[in-house]
Structures are given as structure tokens and as C-alpha cells.
Amino acid sequence: MASGRVEVERVFVGAGCNRIVNNVSWGPSDLIAFGAQTAVAIFCPKSAQILTTLPGHKAVVNCTYWLPSCKDAFKVEHAECHFLLSGSADGAILLWGLQIRERKWSKAFQVPEVHKKSVTCLTGILISQSVALFASASSDGIVCLWEVIIPSNCDDDCKITLLESLSVGPKPMVALSLTGLPGDLGHVILAMGGLDNKIHIYSGDKTGKLVPACQLRGHTDWIRSLDFSIPIWSDxxxxxxxxxxxxxxxxxxxWKMALHVSSANTEVPYRKGDAGLTSYIEGPIFQxxxxxxxxxxxxxxxGHEDWVYSVQWQPPLPSKNGDIYHQPMSILSASMDKKMMIWRPEKTTGIWINEVTVGELSHSALGFYGGHWALEGDSILAHGYGGSFHLWKNMGIEYENWEPQRVPSGHFAGVSDIAWSRSGEYLLSVSHDQTSRIFAPWRSKTYIGDKITWHEIARPQVHGHDINCVAIIKGKGNHRFVSGADEKVARVFEAPLSFLKTLNHAILEDTSNFGDINEHVQILGANMSALGLSQKPIYVNASNETSRVLHKDEEDSLETIPDAVPVVLTEPPVEEQLGWHTLWPESHKLYGHGNELFALCCDHKGKLLASSCKAQSASVAEIWLWEVGSWKAVGRLQSHSLTVTQLQFSCDDSFLLAVSRDRQLSVFSITKSGDIVNYQLVVKHEAHKRIIWACAWSPFGHEFATGSRDKTVKIWAIQDAxxxxxxxxxxxxxxxxxALSWTGCDRSKNSGILAIGMDNGFIELWSLSGGRVPGGQTELGPFQAELAVRFDPFLCHVSTVHRLAWRRNPDASDSKTMQLASCGADHCVRVFDVVCDM
Structure with a gap:
């Protein structure tokens, strides 16, 4: 995408999965779709990268479904276009088209709005290469059957018709499966299950008229998942x-559905001697x-010890000659007991047994919402309560050997703040999912060759409160950051030795660069406390003593938490490692604020930290200054009467800018002589008509920008004292x-680029120049502002942009390439390459 002399390219998207049962779908194009807040995200399991996010929904995405599904893929092996259905919490269903070769998405097609409440489940079937049926269930108690006429050209619109609308009463359906009948090309059956503990079977022809066929009873709690096999061949x-x-x-x-042979021919399909689990139990007959x-x-x-949320037949496989596809007798189940199981019948007895079990995750995981097969059946994917993915691949040849694989990761709630490390090696984000995460480009030769790919390499803080703000401590020394959450305490974290060595592997640095740090860092990692608040250090010389194995009688005790095992990672970690073994120790707590913390910033020299909290009065809204290192409170700045929403030091650290919900901006002069910090309010000014959410200093001088709910951005300059x-x-x-962030292009012209993020998720870049040239005239000159580029909606967030942050791209051979990071309420962390030729 280009406009004028600025080009923008997506580098990385990090996002977690909505914690909803039917949210994920693995398509025959080997792409996985999932809901990330109100967007539909697409990730490639081979590269472990999120490729794009699809905007369009106005509410949380609950369910996705591919047409064709992996089950129907063999019917259209050479199709040039696949389609993706997505349903959201406001009852909307969208249909997306994907051109397979170019991986290009067509604009979303809105399915006629029938559902009044949340769409809970989608299922579909291909009738022919040009006709598909799909069904949708909603918490409004309505199940709909739709016909889709698939165009021959991917760019043409689909024709969608409502064939049937069934009212299922006050207990809605949450599981659906649709299929054709064996040997019958003219009829389909729809299975649905939900809150009444029964499976309802409806039959109908392709015109869509559905009639009740029978009910299957046996389950004693809610039905959560249903899946039909393809027809099974016999004789x-x-x-x-x-x-x-x-x-x-x-x-x-x-459940088995077989052609019924009349009682005149035979009484019982099996002999009475065939006792046991596989014995034939007669059920209803339907016509x-x-x-x-x-x-x-x-x-x-x-076999499962908790709710079973998902079951799925393995997708059909071709016969040896490749002409006929058959149904493997293999079922994948996923449960809240943190396990996925593969079930198959024994060859001798025919009794179904659990042949493969994966999962049994660490104590930080809370179970699986769904399990999914890859098209070839050699990989299985689970999505969990923590918004995370877990992928296993069968690496065995003569026998099965399922090993964990890398997957994308990210936050599963709104991302409130981001900050680049002081040298730009990694990006730190904090979120209302109560975690902080570190994303970095892994520059070593990975499993996809020499290409640099981004991964989450550490999860330094797992907290008991929503985290609102973060500041990287700049200046020399170890990597440190301060985070503020929905508590009155700011917490200081320091990188342990295991992370420093992992970072060396990620950025291919010579270990000697960190040698002075390695000698003095005696902390290997950190352990979580029982309440999930303070993280206790694990010391290098005590690591052997602290690593112990829990006894069986301790495993389920709430009072005992297994010790972390900090390790040096030589390749990007998987979720099991991130969730427990990459914590940073907490070194200090900063007490003083009267309410939940809201904003933090550190000066460029790494000497001072400024903080603010949520406030409804002037006494609570004061800004605290802390001395880095001693962590003593060295100042309490008073100016605002409501929450200070953002703080930022000027490029020379001589001024501190604050903006507030009270629509005012404040500028304080800051001087430090020895251990004494002097501060003075320079100006307080009512700057906007609504809340001021964001501010940013010019990287060259004393100009700054403010952005407000009144939809305006204003540029200011400090004129005199x-x-x-x-x-x-x-x-x-x-x-x-x-959100605002200002970066420089040409110091001699005082020119730069201002990144602007909005409440609707959109991002724009504006070219700014003029004012007071550094080292030049003392008078303010004319100032120009021009729109440089407006991001494509497919690149943008789908809801509020919370923070923007620039850094120079160390991978670029020229200084024209910069990187912009953004985070938002849509659970996403995004990184863009911006090429500026100005």
C-alpha cells in the first residue's frame, strides 16, 4: 500500500483466540480461522504466523466454518476459491471468499439478518461444486438452513437464500452437524443438540424443507459438539x-445410522452372543x-475427566489408487480436563479405545474449548481457555509420535500498552488478560529458512489484576520495566539470566555483548506466587534445590504451585514453555497512589519514572516521580483534577507533558542536580473540548501533539518559560x-511523521515539518501538516487503538525504513514496516 512517498507493510500480528467453543475452524486450504474480538484472524500453521485479520463484524466473533470443510474437500479438489463463514454475538453472519493461489480475500458478503441474538454454531455441506447448504444456530432459539450458490468466478457475489427457519423453543441449540444420507443424493439430515440434553435429527430434501425425524437420548447434560462422518462403505x-x-x-x-431392513427378513442384525460395549442397541427408525x-x-x-467440548471425525483419506475417499475410523475429542484424545476401534474386538492422549498442560492452563484435525490427519490443534493454541504433529513413521509445534500467540483481552526495548530488540505489551508478553523477531535460521519471523519469546508477568500501563527503563544496565495494573502498586521487573541468553539466540548477538550483565545477574528466573501477584526469584546457585518434583498427593492442592524451570531457549518457544518458565522476578514495589494505576513513562536517560492513577479529584490525580534505582518517590506534581491519561518526557528530558480527562494539558520543567529533582509547572492549558487521550513530543525539539475525543489533533510548541x-x-x-506517536525524518528541517490511532481502529500517518529547527532560529517558523498515508482496513485494528510506538528497524539497510507498533482493544499487537522517502 502506498500513498505519495510512504509505503506500509504488515510485519507481524499477535492475537489470542476468543474463549468460545466453536470459534476455530481448520480449512482444506491449510489455513486456520478464529475469532479475535470482533475480527476474524487467519493463521498458517506451517509458518506459525497470523497472516491477516478480516474486519467486518461489530460484535465478538463466536464461530467460524470453512466451505468446503476438510470433510468435503475431496468433492472440489481443484477449486480456485474457498469460502469462510463467521458468526458474531449480535446475530450477524458474514461470508468471505479466499482465492487459494494468491491468498487474496474478497470483501465480506452479509448473510440476511435473521438471528436476533448471538450466533452459537455454524455447519455446512457441499451439495455440488456450485451449491452448498449451511445451518446456523443462535441463542434466540432459531436454527436456520441456508442455500449458497457458489459463483464460478471468485470476484462475483454468492447468492444466499434462507430455506428453512426452525424454532427450537426456550432451550437453544449450541451444536450442529449437516450431511447427506448414504446412497441418497436428494436428501440431507441435520443433527442438533443443546441445553435439553437430547440430539434432534431433522431430515429434508435439498429444497430445504426440514421435518423432525427422531430424537436420540442418552446424554445427561448439555450437548456441546456433534459431527457426522461421511458414508461408510460396507459390501x-x-x-x-x-x-x-x-x-x-x-x-x-x-451413533450408527444404517439402512433399515424390514422385520420380515431378519429380526436382529447381530447375534445375541455379541455382548459387550459394541453390541447393537436398537434405537429409533426414521423415514x-x-x-x-x-x-x-x-x-x-x-475417558475424559471434565466437560467434553469438542468431537470431530478425521477428514476422509484417499484410497491407494486415489479414486475413492474413505472415512478413517478415528475421532478427536477435546475437553476441559486439559487433554485431547484420539479414539479408534481395536482391530480384533472392534471396541473403541483411546489410542493417543496429548495435553496434560501445566497448572497455568485451564482446559480446551475445541480440537481440530488437519486435512491429512497428521496434525491436531486445540484452543484453550487462556486464548492459546496448542498444535501437535505426528512425527512418527512406523508408530505414532505426536510432538508439540509452534503456533501464533497473543493476548486474549484488550492490549492496553506497548513499549519497545531501549535498543529495539523486542516489543513488550501488557493487557487486561493480566499478562505482559515480549514479542521479538527471531533472526536465526528457523524451520522456514532464513526469513525473519516474529514470535512471543517470553511472558515476564502473569498477574492477578488487569494490567493498564508499562514503561521500559531506558539507559544502561539490565533490561527492566515497570507495570501498573488495577491496583495501587507499580511493580518493577528485571530480566533474569535465562531471558538474556534467550535474547542472544533470538537476535544472533555475540554472547560477549552481554558478558558484563551475565556475570552480575544471579537470578535465573522466577516463580509465581499462590495469589498470582508477586513473582519470586530463582537464584542461579539455588536452581537445583528449588526445582523439585511434586508428589501425587500435592498435585491437586491449591496451596502448592509447581516450581518454574527457567531454560535458555534456542528456538521460539511453545505455549507450555511460555506460560510458566519465562517469568521475570519482581524486584520492587512502588507504593503511593490512591487508586488503580493508569499511565507510566520513563525519561530517555533512565533516571526518572513518572506515574499516574485513576482519579476523580485533584489530590488523587497528582503525578508521582520516582528515582530509578533507589525507587524513592522524589516528586508529587499537582495540576489536574481528573485522571492523567498519558505522560511523556521531551526528547532532552527537560519537560514532562501530561494530558488528562479534564481536557487540560500540563507541561512541567524537570531538572536533576545530584540526588535532588526540581520540578515546576510551566503551563496548564485547556486544550480540547473533550477528554485528551494521547500526546507525543517531537523527536527533535519542544513541539508536541495532543489528540482528543473531540476528533482533533493539535500541534503545540513551548514558546517561553x-x-x-x-x-x-x-x-x-x-x-x-x-493514540499518537511522533518520529523524526530530517533533523535539519524538523520534519517527521506523526502516527495517529483512532477509536474505530484506523491508523493514519501525517507528515509534519516546520516550527523551530534544532540549533537554528529561536523564533517559531511556519508549520506544515500533510496526510502521508491512510492504512488499509485489512491492516488496521477493528476497535480502539490504545497505543502507537515507533522504532528504527535494525534489519533495514537504510534509515528510510522504520517500524511502527500498535496495540488495541481487539486483542492485537501489530508491527508495520514504514518506508519513508521524504
Whole structure:
């Protein structure tokens, strides 16, 4: 994307998965779709990178479904376009088109709005290469069946028609599965389950008229997942079908639907001697057109220790000659007991058993919401309560050997603040999901060659409160940061030895560069406390004593927490390592504020830290200054009457700028002589008509920008010791301005780029120049502002941009390439390359 002399390219997207059962779908294009707040995110399991996010929904995305699904992919092996359905909490359903070769997305097509409440489940089936049916369930008690006419050209619109709308009563359905009947090309059946503990089977023809066929009883709690197999071949006839169901009663049931043979021919399909779990239990018979089908309970699978949220048949596989596809007798289940299981019938007895178990995650994981097969059946994916993905791949040849694989990761709640490390090696983010995370480009030769890919390399803080703000401590010394959360205490963290060595591997630095630090750092890592607040250090010389193995009687005790095992990572970590073994120790607590912390900033020399908290009065709204190192409070700055929303030191650290909910800006002069810090209010000015959310200093001088809910950005300059002058006001924006960041291009012209983030998620870059040239005239000159580029919506956030932060790109061979990081309420952390030729 380019406009004028500025080009923008997406480098990285980090986002967690919405914690909802039907949120994830693995398509035959080998792309995985999931909801990240109100966006649909797409990630590639081979590169472990999120490729894009699709904007369009106005509420949280609950469910996604690919057309064709992996189950139907063999029907359209050479299709040039696949489609993706997504449903959200406001009842909306969108249909997206994907051109397979170019991986290009077409604009979303809005399905007619029928549902009045949240869409909870989607399922579909291909009838032919040009016709598909899909069903949607909603918490409004309505289940709809839709027909999709698929165009021959990907750029053409689909035609979507509502065929049937079923009212299922006060207990809504939360699980659906749709399929064609064995040997019957004219009819389909729809299975639905939900809060009444029964499986409802509806049958109908392709015109969409659905009639109740039968009910399957047996589960004693909510039905959470249903999945039909493709028709099973027997004696060269595809005369039976299997349905698998999962429930909160912790069991899985396999139901068989076979062509019914009248009682005149035979009384019992099996001999009475066939006793046991696989014995034939007669169920209801239902009629579809001229054919009758008998339902029986094939097997009851018991093995999970908690609610089973997901079951799925392995996708069909081709026969040896590749002409015919058959259904593997293999089922994947996922449960809140932190396990995924693969179930298969024994070859000799036919009894279904659990052959593979993966998961059993560390104590920080809280179970799985869903499990999914790859098209070839050699990989399985789970998404968990912590918004995380867990991927295993079968690496065995003669026997199965499932090993964890890398996946994208990110926050599963709004990301409140970001900060670059002082040299730009990594990006630190904090979130209302109560974690802080470090993302970095891994420059070593990884599994995809020499290409640099971004990964989460550490999770330094896992907290018991939502984290609102963060500041990297600049200046020399070890890597340190301060975070502020929904508590009155700011917490200081210092990088342990394990992280410093991991960072060396990530950025391919010579270890000697950190030699002086390595000699003095005696802390290897950190352990979590029982309440999830303070993180206790693990010392290098005591690491062997502290690493102990829990006894069986301790495992389920709430009072005991297993010790972390800090390790030096030589390749990007997987979720199990991040969640527990990459914590940083907490070195200090800063007490003083009267309410929850809201904003933090550090000066460029790494000498002073400024902080503010949520406030409704002038006494609480004061800004505290802390001395880095001793962490003593050295100043309490009073000016505002409501929450100070952002703080920033000028480029020479001589001024501190504060903006507030009271619509005022304040500038304080800061001088430090020895151990004494002198500060004075230079100016206080009512700058905007609404809350001021953001501010940013010029990287060269004493000009600064403010952005407000009144949809304006104003540029100011400090004129003398007691006043500021407004240089210009940018044209009104389309929404509230919530984030600003200013970087320099040409010092001799005092020119730079101002990044502006808005409440609607959009980002714009403005070219600024003029004012007072550094080292030049003392008078303020004319000031120019010009729109440089407006980001494509596919690059932007889909809700409020909370923070923007610039850094020079160390990978670029020229100084024209910079990197811009952003974070927002859509759970996303984004990094862009910005090429500026100005």
C-alpha cells in the first residue's frame, strides 16, 4: 500500500483466540480461522504466523466454518476459491471468499439478518461444486438452513437464500452437524443438540424443507459438539453413517445410522452372543423419502475427566489408487480436563479405545474449548481457555509420535500498552488478560529458512489484576520495566539470566555483548506466587534445590504451585514453555497512589519514572516521580483534577507533558542536580473540548501533539518559560483520536511523521515539518501538516487503538525504513514496516 512517498507493510500480528467453543475452524486450504474480538484472524500453521485479520463484524466473533470443510474437500479438489463463514454475538453472519493461489480475500458478503441474538454454531455441506447448504444456530432459539450458490468466478457475489427457519423453543441449540444420507443424493439430515440434553435429527430434501425425524437420548447434560462422518462403505455399498456426540456429562457417544431392513427378513442384525460395549442397541427408525434408517448406539466412550467440548471425525483419506475417499475410523475429542484424545476401534474386538492422549498442560492452563484435525490427519490443534493454541504433529513413521509445534500467540483481552526495548530488540505489551508478553523477531535460521519471523519469546508477568500501563527503563544496565495494573502498586521487573541468553539466540548477538550483565545477574528466573501477584526469584546457585518434583498427593492442592524451570531457549518457544518458565522476578514495589494505576513513562536517560492513577479529584490525580534505582518517590506534581491519561518526557528530558480527562494539558520543567529533582509547572492549558487521550513530543525539539475525543489533533510548541503556542490543528478525523506517536525524518528541517490511532481502529500517518529547527532560529517558523498515508482496513485494528510506538528497524539497510507498533482493544499487537522517502 502506498500513498505519495510512504509505503506500509504488515510485519507481524499477535492475537489470542476468543474463549468460545466453536470459534476455530481448520480449512482444506491449510489455513486456520478464529475469532479475535470482533475480527476474524487467519493463521498458517506451517509458518506459525497470523497472516491477516478480516474486519467486518461489530460484535465478538463466536464461530467460524470453512466451505468446503476438510470433510468435503475431496468433492472440489481443484477449486480456485474457498469460502469462510463467521458468526458474531449480535446475530450477524458474514461470508468471505479466499482465492487459494494468491491468498487474496474478497470483501465480506452479509448473510440476511435473521438471528436476533448471538450466533452459537455454524455447519455446512457441499451439495455440488456450485451449491452448498449451511445451518446456523443462535441463542434466540432459531436454527436456520441456508442455500449458497457458489459463483464460478471468485470476484462475483454468492447468492444466499434462507430455506428453512426452525424454532427450537426456550432451550437453544449450541451444536450442529449437516450431511447427506448414504446412497441418497436428494436428501440431507441435520443433527442438533443443546441445553435439553437430547440430539434432534431433522431430515429434508435439498429444497430445504426440514421435518423432525427422531430424537436420540442418552446424554445427561448439555450437548456441546456433534459431527457426522461421511458414508461408510460396507459390501461395496455406502449404506451407513456415523454421528459422534460430546456432552458436559464427560462422555462421548457414537451413533450408527444404517439402512433399515424390514422385520420380515431378519429380526436382529447381530447375534445375541455379541455382548459387550459394541453390541447393537436398537434405537429409533426414521423415514427419509422412500428409505428408512435405523439408529443405534455404536459405542459409549468414557475417558475424559471434565466437560467434553469438542468431537470431530478425521477428514476422509484417499484410497491407494486415489479414486475413492474413505472415512478413517478415528475421532478427536477435546475437553476441559486439559487433554485431547484420539479414539479408534481395536482391530480384533472392534471396541473403541483411546489410542493417543496429548495435553496434560501445566497448572497455568485451564482446559480446551475445541480440537481440530488437519486435512491429512497428521496434525491436531486445540484452543484453550487462556486464548492459546496448542498444535501437535505426528512425527512418527512406523508408530505414532505426536510432538508439540509452534503456533501464533497473543493476548486474549484488550492490549492496553506497548513499549519497545531501549535498543529495539523486542516489543513488550501488557493487557487486561493480566499478562505482559515480549514479542521479538527471531533472526536465526528457523524451520522456514532464513526469513525473519516474529514470535512471543517470553511472558515476564502473569498477574492477578488487569494490567493498564508499562514503561521500559531506558539507559544502561539490565533490561527492566515497570507495570501498573488495577491496583495501587507499580511493580518493577528485571530480566533474569535465562531471558538474556534467550535474547542472544533470538537476535544472533555475540554472547560477549552481554558478558558484563551475565556475570552480575544471579537470578535465573522466577516463580509465581499462590495469589498470582508477586513473582519470586530463582537464584542461579539455588536452581537445583528449588526445582523439585511434586508428589501425587500435592498435585491437586491449591496451596502448592509447581516450581518454574527457567531454560535458555534456542528456538521460539511453545505455549507450555511460555506460560510458566519465562517469568521475570519482581524486584520492587512502588507504593503511593490512591487508586488503580493508569499511565507510566520513563525519561530517555533512565533516571526518572513518572506515574499516574485513576482519579476523580485533584489530590488523587497528582503525578508521582520516582528515582530509578533507589525507587524513592522524589516528586508529587499537582495540576489536574481528573485522571492523567498519558505522560511523556521531551526528547532532552527537560519537560514532562501530561494530558488528562479534564481536557487540560500540563507541561512541567524537570531538572536533576545530584540526588535532588526540581520540578515546576510551566503551563496548564485547556486544550480540547473533550477528554485528551494521547500526546507525543517531537523527536527533535519542544513541539508536541495532543489528540482528543473531540476528533482533533493539535500541534503545540513551548514558546517561553511560561506559555505554549498552538501551531496548527489537523483537519477533523472520522473518530476519536486515542493514540499518537511522533518520529523524526530530517533533523535539519524538523520534519517527521506523526502516527495517529483512532477509536474505530484506523491508523493514519501525517507528515509534519516546520516550527523551530534544532540549533537554528529561536523564533517559531511556519508549520506544515500533510496526510502521508491512510492504512488499509485489512491492516488496521477493528476497535480502539490504545497505543502507537515507533522504532528504527535494525534489519533495514537504510534509515528510510522504520517500524511502527500498535496495540488495541481487539486483542492485537501489530508491527508495520514504514518506508519513508521524504
Amino acid at each position: 461395496n455399498e455406502n449404506n451407513s453413517l456415523f454421528l459422534v456426540s460430546a456432552s458436559q456429562d464427560r462422555t462421548i457417544r457414537i 427419509v423419502g422412500p428409505t428408512a434408517y435405523q439408529v443405534s448406539l455404536e459405542s459409549l466412550l468414557v 511560561s506559555s505554549v503556542k498552538q501551531l496548527t490543528t489537523l483537519p477533523p478525523f472520522r473518530d476519536s483520536v486515542t
